[in-house]
Amino acid sequence: MIRIAQLSDIHFGDENLPAVEAATALLQSDPPDLVLVTGDVTRFAEVGELEAARDWLEQLPRPWLVTPGNHDAPYLAWIERLFAPFSRFERIIGPAWSQSHIDDQLVVAGINTARGAQWRLNWSKGQISRDQVRTAVSILDGAPATHLRLVALHHPLTEMIAGPMTAKVWGGRDAARAFSEAKVDLVLSGHVHAPFALPYPFADERTYAVGCGTLSVRERGVAASFNMIEVDPEAIRVKAMTWSGSQFEAYRTWSLDRRRS
Template sequence: MRFAHVSDIHFGGENVAAVAACRDWIADQAPDLVLITGDLTREGLQAEFQAARAWVDSLSAPVLVVPGNHDTPYFDLAKRLFAPWRRYERYFGPVPEEADQLDGLAIARINTARGVQLRANWSKGAISARQAGAAVRALAAAPEGALRVAACHHPLIEMVGAPMSGKVHGGRAAAAVFARGGVDLVLTGHVHAPFVLPFSGGDGRTWAVGAGTLSVRERGVPAGFNCIEAEADGVTCTALTWTGSRFEPWRTWRLDRRVG
């Protein structure tokens, strides 16, 4: 099982060459899946969603998507307050409560973005105990041996040396639920830099995996995305970064995988 983990494309502010090259990489490498962990748009505008939808439709692999904080109407407070996901759902549908099942892979999609919050920086994330519990239950129904993945926009734990924070309300509690519940990977975006970290608790084999950005809003790491390859005994995560003419490996992590 091999899939591309893409995040923070920010159509309206995308790195045009890198986005086109990512599509070419997918066509050439034929991954089993493309998983996009939010912020498809820059300001949640209809034209940006149209561009995002057209790009997704042009990919030669199945695609799963979760929303990010930029996928709400960024400058329209009334719409962010009363209908934050109407436009996203028009183009990509609601986030399902059941897990997506592929051969050897189960993915629970979670919306950690909020239109508004009772704090000044509404762009930060939140995850409820209900959301975390529902994801674990959905993944528990996966066939034995399947890689169990939770996908959301905001990192539930902070990346060491991150260029920005997630500050997810309920993030640490959800991370503990995922570690105890046998989730293998929690894939996120938001910070625009790739990373891999183990969750504390459980058996130490629940991993936080963050992807970079395909936008021009780089934060210390060139534009890029992750290639994730799962085998029976482990997972290899390679962060690919854009050189200006092609994607090259930037860093590779080999992750232990629980057995049984």
């Protein structure tokens, strides 16, 4: 059994502190095999917010992997946002553009789908390039064929059905197709602040998009939450855990069939 905790959109500066502390305590008491944080660890990428995020990450059981989101580029320092959007993140948290993890059970390729600026009005939306896809597939292909294969990023590559907001990722559909053809098992994301699990409609339809809720006060129809993912040879089970105000409770569980070869 492989156990993965996925947390996202903590938005330090707007964090739901009791929920963050309770989630941290749960993970400390029963550490998973991996903790994945899929972006937007801050509100405006202010130095103090990034330092608070770093201090929180240091409390989580290792190993962990964190990839940035659109809120992790400075919102108020325009020159820095335009020319070095993730320099603060890299100085305080870690690598921004590509991350990876491999152990004896699973392999993860982390991708930055956020941009400091874009040729469209809404810079919060996502982008993924062909080079990023090729790099991720190369990382995954370097692991044994028996490993669980994961991609971690901030923006959902395809839209959540009836979701509270959109990601509108440039290159997203092509990337979802490429990951399906490469037999990726899960593509994990945040951004929409609501949990979901759905198959991509490509290849054998056994590559799944899994979205995570938020641990901030910026809720969008679902209480503060995070995902616990359990994987055995037959299935991948995604359990969204929501904050009741005093404890985390199971909100919804998805059981996803694994591919056979």
